[in-house]
Amino acid sequence: MKKLIFLSLLFAICFFLLLFPFFIQLVSYLHPIVLAVVFFCLFIVILFILLFMYKKTIYIHHSLFLWIFIFYTFALLLLLFFRPNNQVYDSINLIPFSTIYYYLNGNVKWIVSFYNLAANIGLFIPYGILLMEKNLSTLWLLLIPIAFISLIETMQFITHRGSLDIDDLILNVLGIFIGFLLYPAFKRIFRLY
Template structure:
């Protein structure tokens, strides 16, 4: 039983370190990457929900690596680890409403900072996609947790 307790504590430390690494990579990508430098100085915004998403879907031309990393899937993938890792670290976030609220708030903060520092556009669709990615990550956590604990 004691070994099990040590393993759980070690896993939690590993997950905490993974989350810290994730936040550092995310901060780099969102504020300091080469792409951010290329859009520096741009002041633009979209406050109409689904405008960018529908434009993207209208121009969809099949799956590719670029598709996985650009606006549509890239925004979801960027926040997927948040939904997967945070509920492991913070038990209060083990419900979809809390995770949705945290992800949306964090995404809103990112969009505001990017707009304020002119590192890209403020886009409500980015917040929708980021939040969706975190919720999908949370749902993945939920399924994994139920399998791990044997709960239905």
């Protein structure tokens, strides 16, 4: 088990260093903690893949799991609300898929497009796993993500730290729903006690 964790860390470091010239570009319009979040996500994804391939299980104390989520949420809030001061967002987009189309059309650097689309989905996958862990009804599994993401979008708009964008809502909720789909694999690899 320690070997797989070490191997995951080693692969994450290699990928991170290989792609560092691209990741460093993100710091110009996001909080520098983006680098730590990207590295953490690389490590977790690689660890998840290796544990799944080797059919291994990690036992995690429930309180440690919650502390990891608290730290992750704190880092995510830093990314969402504490951006460089030279950026002010005050736009509203209520037309579904227009921002997604804008990014896919090559109107901005590919690293910015990729990060915005991938992060809007990927960074919310863990919340889908967390919600599934709570054994909620289907109605609550639909309502909580929409309400949670709507609150974030509204707060970003009110504080001028992000635009109010229906596409962010769509992509974030998609990430949460992907978390729902990944939950069985998560339960196979990570056991909470």
